[in-house]
Amino acid sequence: MSTAWIVVLAIGLVGPLYALLMGLVARPRAPQRPQQQAPVDIVCLVPCLDEGLVVVDTVLSLVSMGPTVRVLVIDDASTDGTPELVEQLGHPRVFVHRRHLPEARLGKGDALNAGFAIVNQAVAAEGIDPASVIIAVFDADSSVDGATLGVVRSWFTDPRIGAVQIAVRISNRARSWLARMQDVEFAGYASIFQRGRNTLGSTGLGGNGQFVRLVALQELGTTPWSHNLTEDLDLGLRLGINGWRAIFDNDVAVHQQGVHDGRHLLRQRTRWFQGHLQCWPTLPAIWRSPQRLRARLDLTLHLLFPAAMLLISVPILIAALSLLRSASLEPAATLEAMAAGPIVPWWYLIGFLATPLVAVAYWKTEPNVGFLRGLFLAHAYAFFTWIWFIAGWRAVTRQAIGRSGWTKTARIDEEHSASSATPPVAFPPAMFGPRPNVSPVSGVVNEIGRTVKPARETHVAS
Numbered sequence: 495m496s497t498a499w500i501v502v503l504a505i506g507l508v509g510p511l512y513a514l515l516m517g518l519v520a521r522p523r524a525p526q527r528p529q530q531q532a533p534v535d536i537v538c539l540v541p542c543l544d545e546g547l548v549v550v551d552t553v554l555s556l557v558s559m560g561p562t563v564r565v566l567v568i569d570d571a572s573t574d575g576t577p578e579l580v581e582q583l584g585h586p587r588v589f590v591h592r593r594h595l596p597e598a599r600l601g602k603g604d605a606l607n608a609g610f611a612i613v614n615q616a617v618a619a620e621g622i623d624p625a626s627v628i629i630a631v632f633d634a635d636s637s638v639d640g641a642t643l644g645v646v647r648s649w650f651t652d653p654r655i656g657a658v659q660i661a662v663r664i665s666n667r668a669r670s671w672l673a674r675m676q677d678v679e680f681a682g683y684a685s686i687f688q689r690g691r692n693t694l695g696s697t698g699l700g701g702n703g704q705f706v707r708l709v710a711l712q713e714l715g716t717t718p719w720s721h722n723l724t725e726d727l728d729l730g731l732r733l734g735i736n737g738w739r740a741i742f743d744n745d746v747a748v749h750q751q752g753v754h755d756g757r758h759l760l761r762q763r764t765r766w767f768q769g770h771l772q773c774w775p776t777l778p779a780i781w782r783s784p785q786r787l788r789a790r791l792d793l794t795l796h797l798l799f800p801a802a803m804l805l806i807s808v809p810i811l812i813a814a815l816s817l818l819r820s821a822s823l824e825p826a827a828t829l830e831a832m833a834a835g836p837i838v839p840w841w842y843l844i845g846f847l848a849t850p851l852v853a854v855a856y857w858k859t860e861p862n863v864g865f866l867r868g869l870f871l872a873h874a875y876a877f878f879t880w881i882w883f884i885a886g887w888r889a890v891t892r893q894a895i896g897r898s899g900w901t902k903t904a905r906i907d908e909e910h911s912a913s914s915a916t917p918p919v920a921f922p923p924a925m926f927g928p929r930p931n932v933s934p935v936s937g938v939v940n941e942i943g944r945t946v947k948p949a950r951e952t953h954v955a956s
Contacts, residue, residue: 508802510847512795513683516690517851524693525741531647535622535926536705537613538565538630541605545634546574548751552636553580557587559643564925566591568609571598576634589925602701603719606631610711610718616925617708627708631726632748636702637665639746646705649741656710656738657730660703661685661747661859672759673752675878678871682856688742695789696796697740699730703748710738723898724769731776731793735783744859756881760888763881768889768898770800800886807883849873 538556542549549567556565565588569577577590591612593605610629617624628650632638642660649658662684664677691697699706704726711718713736714729722728730740753759780793849872857868892898 508806509799512799513686513848513851516687517848517855518690519693520686520689524689527645527743527745528648528651530651531644532650534562534626534628534647534650536563536628536630536643536646537925538563538632539606539609539613540565540567540632540634540636541570541602541609542567542572542576542634543570543599544572544574544576546572546576546579548635549576550579550583552632552634553583553585553588555637556632557585558640559638561587563587563643564589566609566612566925568605569593570605571595586927601721601725603717603721603725606719606725607717611716613708613925614712620924620926622926624708624712628705629708629711630705631702633702633750635665635751637749638703639748642746642748645743645746649743650705650707654739655741656707656733656736657699657740658705659688659697659699659740659742660705661742661744662700662702663747663749663859664752665749666752666754670752670754671874672754672756674871675875676752676759677860678852678856678875679878681859682852682872683875685742685744685859686851686855689744691789691792692742694792695739695786696734696792697730697742698796699726699733699740701726702750704729706733707738710736721898722769722772723765724773727769728773728776731773731780734785734789734793735776735779737784760881760885763885764888764892767800767882767885768893770797771889771893772898773797800889803882804886804890807886810883846873846876849876 536559540549540552540556545552553565553567557563565585567577567580567588567590569580569590569592571592571594577592580588580590591609593608598605613627613629616622617627628646630646638660646658646660649655662680664673664680667673667677688697701724706729710733714732718729718732719725720728733740753762774797777794777797780790783790785793849869852875853865853869853872856871857863857865860868863871
């Protein structure tokens with residue numbers, strides 16, 4: 495094998511070897527979920543912009559988690575009647591905050607900060623202990639598993655844990671190949687890394703299904719969510735810098751729609767890649783933080799991995815073009831070279847080394863798929879990941895020319911069953927009001943072990 499191919503092999507193996515390493519560290523000394531449950535109230539923030547097709551079912555799913563769950567829909571100047579649909583439910587634990595242009599439509603982070611300010615005002619006005627409140631973030635096309643509340647409340651009995659991220663599944667995964675690949679990505683590939691990071695202490699947050707202590711958010715000031723295109727990644731990094739730990743739980747999930755066409759998928763992945771690049775300035779603070787060395791190392795690898803992907807794309811493209819040219823001129827010699835290798839061919843090592851691990855992870859998450867089909871899907875996913883090469887160079891270009899805007903992914907009607915809405919009723923003046931009795935966990939939520947910075951007064955446009 496030539497020196498050029500050895501270089502291609504070495505660079506190409508970075509990603510698969512990283513995945514295998516995370517799979518190995520996922521099991522030993524993984525944190526165990528506590529048996530008790532913290533007596534916390536959960537306020538779900540749901541940013542909405544023209545989400546009339548899906549928002550009603552989402553709201554009903556969230557409030558069904560339990561009597562200690564409130565839902566605050568933050569309407570970002572919708573034009574399709576989204577806020578009216580929610581208000582017509584007349585549910586006493588569902589609230590709507592309407593934003594208007596020009597303050598509206600400035601990004602998801604800005605909408606979440608508006609909801610954060612409202613929760614802070616309600617906590618202060620009603621004399622609620624901020625340490626007993628959890629802020630959750632959900633997309634408008636979400637449906638949660640029934641056991642979610644109990645699982646989340648269990649983790650928050652540990653005062654060191656500032657955030658909990660539940661698994662993400664694609665609800666329309668059986669509808670198209672693209673949707674199935676996104677489900678493999680979340681349920682298989684991503685869960686490998688998240689479970690590994692539970693052990694390392696570097697667990698990240700996603701944009702859907704994240705639960706964060708109100709006091710942890712207050713430490714970040716009045717605008718804890720940034721204007722980064724991946725405000726979820728940025729928030730998780732800054733919580734870790736402040737000494738909070740995040741945990742990932744794969745036993746419960748939030749189900750969301752997948753993207754069905756390649757154009758919207760490429761746009762989505764470009765946004766995610768660019769948001770990753772926008773988080774690079776946090777690296778110095780990560781290395782000054784009190785996190786363990788292994789967590790800081792993993793976070794650094796995680797943030798710099800996009801650069802590695804860009805480097806990988808160049809030799810892989812050159813190798814692919816060279817292989818095609820060789821195959822057209824000398825088919826027999828090319829096949830012989832492809833078959834060369836002490837155990838498996840070099841091209842399989844580059845592209846498919848981590849596929850058995852992904853297959854097992856997806857098979858365990860989706861048992862009805864079966865292992866053999868899971869293995870096939872894991873191989874197909876390896877080809878699916880090539881979209882990151884295109885998205886990466888698009889993201890770098892956008893970042894270089896100063897373009898950071900994005901277009902919201904449109905929803906589709908997945909056999910939507912509209913719930914029968916009652917006539918509008920007046921919402922109670924208090925967000926929390928009389929709270930149901932819960933079994934106290936002595937000294938849990940009040941022993942946070944840190945000074946909570948009071949949230950500064952914030953004006954929220956009505």
